[in-house]
Amino acid sequence: MNENDATLDRRDAATRHRHDGLSAAEAAHRLAADGPNALPDRTRRGWHVILGDAAREPMFLLLVGAALLYLPLGEPRESAFLLLMVVLMLGMTLYQEGRTERALQALRDLSAPTATVVRDGRRWQVPAADVVRGDVVVLTEGDRVPADAVVVETSGLLADESLLTGESVPVAKRAGLPTAPPVQPGGADLPWVFAGTLVVQGDALAQVAATGARSELGRIGAALGAIRPPSGRLQHDTHTLARRMAVLGLAVSVLLVLLLGWRSGDWLQALLAGVALSMSVLPAEFPVILTVFPAIGAWRLARDRVLTRRLAAIEVLGSTSVLCVDKTGTLTENRMALRRLWHAGAGHDMVAGAPLAPALRELLDVAVRASRPQSHDPIEEALRQAQAAQAAVPAHEPGHMVREYGLTANRPAMIRIWSDGDVSFAAAKGAPETIAALCPENQRTLAHAAAADMARAGLRVLAVAEARGIAPPWPDDPATLHYNLLGLVALADPLRADIPDAVAECRRAGVRVLMVTGDHPETAAAIARQAGLADSAIVTGPDIARLDTERLATRLEGVSVCARILPGQKLAIVQALQHRGAVVAMTGDGVNDAPALRAADVGVAMGRRGTDVAREAAELTLLDDRFPSLVLALRAGRRIFSNMRKSMRYVAAAHVPITVLALLPPLLGWPVLLYPPHIVFLELVIDPACSLAFENEPEEPDLMRRPPRPPDESVLDRRALLAALLRGLWAAALLAACYGWALARLPVRQAAATAFAALILCNLGLLLSHRQRGLLAALRTVNAVFVAIAAGALGLLAAALWWPPLAELFRFAPPPGRWLALALLTAVAMLLGLQATRAAGPGR
Template sequence: MRRRRLQRQPTHAGGAAVDGGESLALPELLRRLRTDAHTGLDPHEARARLLRDGPNELPASTGAVGWRLLWDQIRSFMTLLLLGAGALAWGLGEVADALAILAIVVLNVLLGFVQEHRAEQAIRALAQWRAPKARVVRGGQVVEVPAGELVVGDLLLVEAGDRIPADARLLEAYALQVEESALSGESAPVPKVVVPMPAPDETGPGRAGHVLFAGTTAVAGSGRAVVIRTGAHSELGRIAAMVSEAPRPDSPLQHALDHLARRLVAVCVLAVTVVFAVGVAQGQPWYGMLLVSISLAVAAIPEGLPAAITAALALGVQRMSRRRAVVRQLSAIETLGCATVICSDKTGTLTLNEMTVVRIEGPWGAVEISGQGFSPSGGFFADGQAVDPLGRPVLARLLRAGVLCGHGDVAHRSGRWVAVGDPTEAALVCAARKAGLEPSRLRGRYRVLAEAPFEAGRRRMSVGVASEVPGVAEVMAKGAPDAILAACARWQGTAGEQRMGRAERARIVQRAEHLAADGLRVLAVAARRAAVTDLPDPRSSPEVLAAALERDLTFLGLVALRDPPRPDVAAAIERARRAHVRTVMVTGDHPATARAVAAAIGLAREDEPVLIGREMERMSDEELEGQLGRCRLFARVPPDQKRRLVQLLRQEGHVVAMTGDGINDAPALKEADIGVAMGIAGTDVARQAASLVLLDDNYATIVDAIEEGRAIYDNIRRFVRYLLACNTGEMLTMLGASLLGLPVPLTALQILWVNLVTDGLPALALGLLPPARGVMQRPPRSRQEGLLARGAGEEIVAQGTVIGMSTLLVFAATLALGGSQAQARTAAFASLVLLQLVYALKMGYDAGRHGLPPPVLAGSVLISAGLLGAVVAWPALQPLFGTTPLPAGVWALVAAGSVGVAAMQSLGDWGGARASRLVARLIPALSRGRAS
């Protein structure tokens, strides 16, 4: 029986594998996969395999998450305690009370479940905010596809910083190194080489140097590989099937809330014990007081607070995602509101990252290039006249080197031209297309034999390619002008190659600085011819490759690229400045380019000093700290100095947000309080190291995220203050009545109903309020500030006392005016609910800076008030909750209590505002008096 060569994944998961993918000889492997080593799969065949084998995804968790969340609500201590109280009531013959308690338990459990479920769904949606991308060759064209659409047989392109999306067998490797610790546990990167016929034992992570494994990360070099396993058939899928799903860890905020709740338990237990003991001593039935005490404990302890906060956080994070910012860690929301410094990259963050080659010049002359963005439409002009770039040998050689010395491309998608891969390399490809050069044909004719990948320390990259002359190769290099000139021995003009003298080198440097001062990014391109036998072994280390390739080069010319500033970035920088958040530009570009762009967007003056990376390296920490207060522009900054910059800013007490997109930015992103990665141009390594990912790579989105972070934290504090003040009021009502010898003011079910109504919609609405006016005009809060700081603890006690004493006063007054005990309890019940709703409206009023309460809050208050009216006035519910119709006089008393409290609160706010304004006037006057 013939063995199946392709194994398909069962229907519950996607993916496939080829038998012997790691051990077959490469020609046999390609034959079995029915793919080509240069052109890859036909796009139609790739779609057919995707439909047949399923997506390149791991199986989803099979756990019943919804049932687990529901069970977590049911098995909470307070819910079990309440169920025990219901069972006790049933045993004592109080069937109606038992059924009512059960109904309240169900409502509480469902409310908590809905909050947790919404939070869980939000977090899951954010975890899948952007399908990882993979660059593949299909039909001879480089295309970018979602990693989930990879199929066995795809030709995969890999560069430093890429996360490997599927298991793949190497066909080409240029100083490629892969970090496989996630699978093998080995921390050292694994060099990857091409092995035409592997040994039988060369399998698995850490041993198979010729195989790339899904879930690992390329940290150096580049390569080309054919996919041999996808989805659950990959090594990562095999391990995932062996590991049980781990619970989601709590955020630091949840730990703080749990700690707060535990501290409240002691107070609640003491109060409940006093209420029970005093009630029994006064002759109340012990089982009735037990029910009341247990219900009071449930109402007083905010056992649902962590779940509600998680829901508010998740919904807030969803709101941030609509503003093009994805929070990868819920705890980062707390830090966003504290940010004092934004260290921002220039390219793609402050600018559009739509690189366009606008000028190419060298000793042979200069040409201007028309067109905008990545569209290959445009022409070449010299002195205002159109020219044929391919008719100028040096220019044609430079354009060809720009394509071959890189992996980028451009593609037409959704009606527009976009970059595929690095935008700078895509711009070079676009310029070549304008000249009539086809990148895929060039790369087919000039096969890469060796490559020294770009490194921040060298600031250049180079390749050795086989030319059309047998035995002859051409070395091509591109990079920063000073870095390329350091490797050049000659320059090429119209009369041929000449030795590079000091005067010519100085003229080239001067021209590069002049172009950079105009806000242009400048690259230099060089090349040389060599024998194929003189090229280094492509399996050599990056250092050996660079030393062998990047020497004795011939300078060809300078390429000037324009990247216009984002239209909204100037306004965003001003918003950050008003919010007391300082913006610092940290870029690898030329200092003159950094200064020109900073001046154009209002970040700095045209004569602003620029600190260069090599100057930073020579400074001590003390000297560099002295520069941080007055310098906002840092150029030519290598990754280690970025990290040092973050460390020193944090030592000064700043809360730092740091942007980055490359693999070398990961240490600085981890070091920063808020690592901000680019969602479009960023590498997978940078996104994994960051806590915030920008979907649009836009600086303005960072400022929006800070505003949302401040608003979310404000809502959390408002939510906590409201819940704790209401719970304090309920406790004081019961405790005060017991100590004064009054009858029990509220029944068990009434307490539970108050807890359900007031801790439900209004409390959740307070957690969803939009940012208040002025939130970005105040300084950032201290990260050491607790939830009960800035007078929150005092407010909770004060408001709780007002609610409790006012409710108790209405209860006592109703009794004193001749009302029945049922009427007094109903009046206290209605008063307690209305007082808490009035407090919710006041908080919304304060949040809106004395405007109308937000509609979401006003609506929730109206619904809660309607539910209160139903419990009091609907005859079917009156026996259940022990309520009774109230005469007009008692309603007037209830309304007077609520309105009176609202008036006192408003008067207090007015008096406080007047006092604040008076103090603000007096302090300068007193200061002038002392000065005189």
């Protein structure tokens, strides 16, 4: 141990017995000394990595090869121009990839885990990377342990250490001394918890002993960092298409070189024409589209309080057909307030400032005793606030809690045993049917009727009972105690004001909304009616328990509410819906929701009240826990997918006339029109258009009035690809006719300038026609990036035609004005033809 570590240990010893943690100054000092509590991030790409990857792309290799070929031809200007274009395109790549990387980094920062630490005697939530050796961290159910630590206080802590051990069974933890020697992960009844493991039950205080690379997780971090998630179907299909087009282009280019070299004997010029053809066919834009659109789209969503943890979810959002949403906190405000008490057959409305009768105060007191004192559950917070507002002496002496029985799948109730040394009693609260089943039969009938009445009014109802005169040893099963039903407490959680509009928007979009809640069926039905969900049959948890997947799928048809659902039953609901072909998004916030979130096509976790386990199992996190934010994400997913499809169709269509004009003139014996400099010019238009212009394209007016797209529909399927190729062939036919007409009547350089001007205008026309459904809609829709690209392309074209150095480089001579009018007429004819066939054409 070095001197610095010994000093830290002495400072730790001064804080251990109090558990009030380090001071903020000491924590800052240790963070500077030890570094952040994080593993090296291998997913980040610096500028040198981006440039290195770009320089290995086939397009850049072809450009460099063409630049070198111009040197033996005695044309250094062309070589210098191409090398300058290499630098310019690398700069464009650096900008586009850098923007994408900045968006991804913003997402990483938002999704970075946090930890609750005790510093200066107060609890603070800090980024997990700021946790330091000696910190006292607070662990609760659903948390991910931020660092290796020794447990100093615990209440029933269970940890899932399968990440480190492979053992899926959670292990219990006990309190130990902060000086306890570290042990290997795994094994029950040990005082150590380890970074990256999950708290599945209970809570604890733990003192950090190792952070970052010094933790147990850090020792295997290199292996974890090397793991890369598999690519989605969209990436796989698109890369396959790009490879096929590249192979086809290379084969045709080789044939062209052989033909021209055999015909003319000038193999260098033939090789340049072949390079130009390869560049014209190579779909280098597809990887850009696949990278830029999801990343920038996810960044835009993050600004709207929706965090995308996995970019592949963007692809799925557009096809989501069922939204399974929680009621509390998602559809409602998660702002509980006690509204009504029921005792001995009579109901009592809560009135602000009015004191309660002794029996009602006892009912409220026992309900609070059956709650965790530090819980952030809105129901338990509302009960504590109502008790505090009474300013009355509790019905029981304080005592201390000696045993707790938490909620389980079979017993949705919280039971806590209290003792002052002489007298002990059990306080219980939970679902009315569960608590009533623990009490004498003669107390049940009236309680059930009262609970149903209050539930029909949209209130959340809990029953409260106590068992008096008990003594240790405490039973393993609390149902063996003898309870007395004290009454019911009813709380109100109002519907969010924006829910009906959001539900109506889903209905117009053909997306079904299914409420999944643990509430009483009557309560759930009342909220569903207020939200505008279809008034239909209700499926309950007991119903689901009796049905297999096939029968449950049939039962769920037409259902809008699932009530009295246990967390584990969410998984059955997801699987049943998927069994019938639905694409399901499921919301959740608890540890037990993780399997359903993982199984859903899009798992959606809550950012405010959700556990770390739920957030890490989900693809999306609603940072504000609001259902309209989920609808906004659905809309954004549709827009992103739609614009990706438009961009890929444009790229496929735009490459056709370029390829034809690079291949056809040599085959017909005409002068070669397109050399590498011309292809570079065109790429300067296509590259920013496919990524920036289409990514910035506003959504179409009917986007949320269309049904969800089929889940197996590709972004560029055969039908859409065929449509794009036919549009490109239509443009190519007009351009070939324009070039042939000009060659018959003008000198070669003027004819080439006329055809190239027509090619640029047709390219802009293809860009315009793919932006929206219909030419008029595209002209009415404002897209500043498209305007900038069009203006830049026309400016560069003017320079290539009339600025002598650039005109000489492109082998152009300024054509007469009427021939430029012919170039414009060619583009107009192309647009009119596309517009005439759009309504009936495939893939429109």
